[in-house]
Amino acid sequence: MKYVFAVLSRLSLTLALAFSLPAAFAANWQPQLDKFLAQQLQPAVAEFSWQLYSAEPVAKALEQCQQPLFAAPQQLHKVAGRISVQVHCAESVSPLTLHLQVDAWVDYYVADRRLTARQPITTQDLRLQRGNLARLPTDIITDAAALQGQQLKRNLAAGSAVRSSLLEPVEVITYQDQVKVVYRGPGFAIEQVGVALQAGAIGDTIRVRLQQRQIILAEVTGRGQVIMSH
Template sequence: MSLLPRLLILPLALLLALPTATWGDDAPLLETVHAFLYEQSQALGDEVMIEVHPPAGQFPACESAEPFLPGQRELAPGRVSVGIRCGEGHQVRYLQAQLTVFGDYPVAARQLSPGERLGADDLRLERGDLGRLPRQALREIDAALGLQLTRPLGEGRPLLASMLRAEPLVERRQRVVVEARGQGFRVTREGEALDEGGRGERVRVRLSGREIIEAEVIAPGRLAVPL
């Protein structure tokens, strides 16, 4: 079985089946845009459906059409605007298309509670329209393994990046060591963590002089401040 993304071209085929009076000379241009979107969408999922909408009115002739995505935007499922540069003068026109992408994404295999550290048995892959997923939904199970859930998640619900965090290496009210490093020196001070945090997170620390600073968690019980 081919591992290349499968392209469902029925929408284009149906459009091309319309009477030529409806299409005029637009068919080659729409085919060019369709091929461009297919090439751009291969990394989005393993099954892609592309529907290029014909222009509302008669499209002027477009020689040497060069499709592009306006604003250097990354392609995403949903309604897409495609710019087309025409001829030597680079006159720009626009067409609309609908991009539907199907693929696998991780969901909770059971009811999950806040504080649980996620393992492979806690998740399963589900297949569906990726354009209907929330913006922060994860696409790979490995991206969630070993992370801690911050809020409840019902069975079959997708995982969002905002509901996951690294396992805390510093607990609230824990005695910690804060270090500051510079060229040729290193200074350490003790303090009390006012927040819990995982690796790479910034937490508040109360130093011995009652001064409160923010520092980055770098190891169990150890934090660092930038100089």
């Protein structure tokens, strides 16, 4: 048998009970479970609901649970979908296990039109769409900040979700680019010109050939600029 509860968003956490349960059963632990799930869900979640499965074996014990303490039996890698949660009661030595279906809705970015590989991506290329985390890839993008300085690894069809696994840093230096090489030490800085032997994004370490034909490793700090590694 299945007991179904609907939880309306972080704003209200109002509950609608789909099946009739004893008042004590409904009152004592639902708010604590709501709070626990809200803490586990990512901030981008706009609203969520949950269903409790196979409640009969634990219903009687939960009625007597005056100070329920909820915890994940192990590190939760995801909160949406089918999960198990333990509830500890002062009246019981062993924790009870609740089996839940959690549905959480978020606004995530999808391509507004067909996008091509190696194209720098901006919010102008995208639109927000609401979906259920339980049915979405785990690496969807919900924060525009995660798009800064990123480009697509491959083509992306219109309406497809933008995922972190599809993104890579925009290359600001390409092979054979002339670059400014900076070397800094205590109280001084030296600059010279070199040629990039590798492409790279900001933060990457690439090989650079100096005018004296010496090859060094340098960190990419901006478009056409590197700093010599110590």
